[in-house]
Amino acid sequence: MNIPQTIRERRTIRKFNTTPVAPELVVSLLNDAVNLYEDKGTCRWRCLYAGTPESRHRLVESMMTKMKENRFVKLMPSKMIDFFIKRVTEIPAHLIFIAESASDRRQSDENYAAVCSVMQNFQLLGWECGLGALWDTDPMFQNESFLTEIGLQEGERFAGILHIGYYDKAPRARRRTPxxxxxxxxxxxxxxxxxxxxxxxxxxxxxxxxxxxxxxxxxxxxxxxxxxxxxxxxxxxxxxxxxxxxxxxxxxxxxxxxxxxxxxxxxxxxxxxxxxxxxxxxxxxxxxxxxxxxxxxxxxxxxxxxxxxxxxxxxxxxxxxxxxxxxxxxxxxxxxxxxxxxx
CATH class of the missing domain: 3.40.109.10 (NADH Oxidase)
Known part of the structure; x- marks a missing residue:
């Protein structure tokens, strides 16, 4: 991997095409992402994979529970809500990352830093394979139904969902401050x-x-x-x-x-x-x-x-x-x- 080039060229992808993502590729990229993280040892995070139509639909339904209760969303035509659900459900794969619980703030931050590092590695490695990703932490989705669906335990930290898929066009770069x-x-x-x-x-x-x-x-x-x-x-x-x-x-x-x-x-x-x-x-x-x-x-x-x-x-x-x-x-x-x- 040309690391400087990949870091600079990687973009957040919000629109995916319908090309399936092989589960074997996801697992392989995750293994490589772990190996790129220098602080090896005990695994301090866990990951859930939603790659089947059934699991994707179940995940999206749990994410939408709180959103459907929003008074502004209730004013939206049902067809628009159904369109949103269909669009997210059709994303080929979702990876939910959770940092393990810890006894103190420092260790909690260590665990969280580890999972974020692995997520970044996964995005870079995926980009090399033509895979795009959207790192999603929208609080609208973090409701009791969603947390139950992912089995979040007391003390654990939800790090985010990587929505994953192939894409047809990458967004243009936006300037960074030197x-x-x-x-x-x-x-x-x-x-x-x-x-x-x-x-x-x-x-x-x-x-x-x-x-x-x-x-x-x-x-x-x-x-x-x-x-x-x-x-x-x-x-x-x-x-x-x-x-x-x-x-x-x-x-x-x-x-x-x-x-x-x-x-x-x-x-x-x-x-x-x-x-x-x-x-x-x-x-x-x-x-x-x-x-x-x-x-x-x-x-x-x-x-x-x-x-x-x-x-x-x-x-x-x-x-x-x-x-x-x-x-x-x-x-x-x-x-x-x-x-x-x-x-």
Whole structure:
């Protein structure tokens, strides 16, 4: 896969043709999507697949329960409602992703980040095969009937539905804000332009090149809810180095803007998780790495203030940036078994 090109060219597809999607292809793409996610180990999400006419119809009926109760929808002619149901039912396949429950907020975010990363990988891999997808989290569909249909358990987080199918025409690209316009550097008097190493120097320009591809992440309405804080060679970096123990590292904090609407908050968090996954895919061909983590201290606003984090913001993840050193890389663990069931 040409990762930069695919990330930039992928589009959200809202109109699918009637070409069937082979279930074997869906499973194969899911397995590949899991393998592309670097943080392997215990599976922290599950997935339901609706690919038969019966399961698709049952899913859409459960999604429409709350919508039919809406007073504006009640004024619509029944033929229009039936047309909508028919249109969604005819989408060849639906994948419902659910993040597993967790005992604390940090682990819950870890699980949610994992499922969002796999969903993004699936979209990119599907695009390479001519498959389009629509990531759907519409709160209108999140009603008791729908949640019962997907078997959402207490503590689990619904991450979204990927409506999947082949398409005849992709939408035109919409401009993204350059990463430079959302970039802040904290360093040695503004001189921290490189990651210091005896063998490799990674310029901020190289990091920005990666980010300018990574910002082509799916996000509803192109809200672009992120900003980037590059930390190197300062007291703030020292605080991070104490946590990571690698004196050659610098760090990139991925920060989410505040959104009043809880549903948009969740969507924005998912979009930033996709951006981070894009970064990790993009650096695979480079002589440096970007290792994602969600440390406990990011949930303490007082500890975040040193990096200029405002009360209406939150750090989503910390990317440790450094040179590749195979001698320091641990052996990769086998990928988790695919946790997919048929609806």
């Amino acid at each position: 990463a430079e316009q959302k970039w802040t550097a904290i360093g040695e008097g503004g001189k921290a332009d490189v990651l210091q190493s005896a063998r490799v120097r990674v310029s901020t320009q190289s990091i920005l090149e990666v980010l300018n591809d990574a910002v082509w992440a799916p996000n509803d309405g192109l809200r672009e809810p992120w900003r980037f804080i590059y930390v190197s060679g300062s007291e703030a970096a020292g605080k991070l180095l104490d946590s990571y123990g690698n004196t050659s590292s610098s760090f990139l904090l991925i920060v989410a803007e505040h959104e009043e609407d809880p549903h948009k908050q969740e969507e924005d968090y998912a979009a930033i998780c996709c951006l981070i996954q894009n970064v990790q895919l993009l650096v695979k061909s480079r002589p440096w790495y970007a290792r994602r983590s969600i440390p406990e201290w990011i949930y303490d606003l007082d500890q975040c203030k040193v990096f200029g984090i405002q009360p209406e913001e939150r750090i989503v993840a910390v990317l440790e940036l450094g040179e590749n050193d195979r001698s320091l890389q641990s052996e990769s663990s086998p990928p988790p078994l695919l946790n997919i069931t048929h609806l």
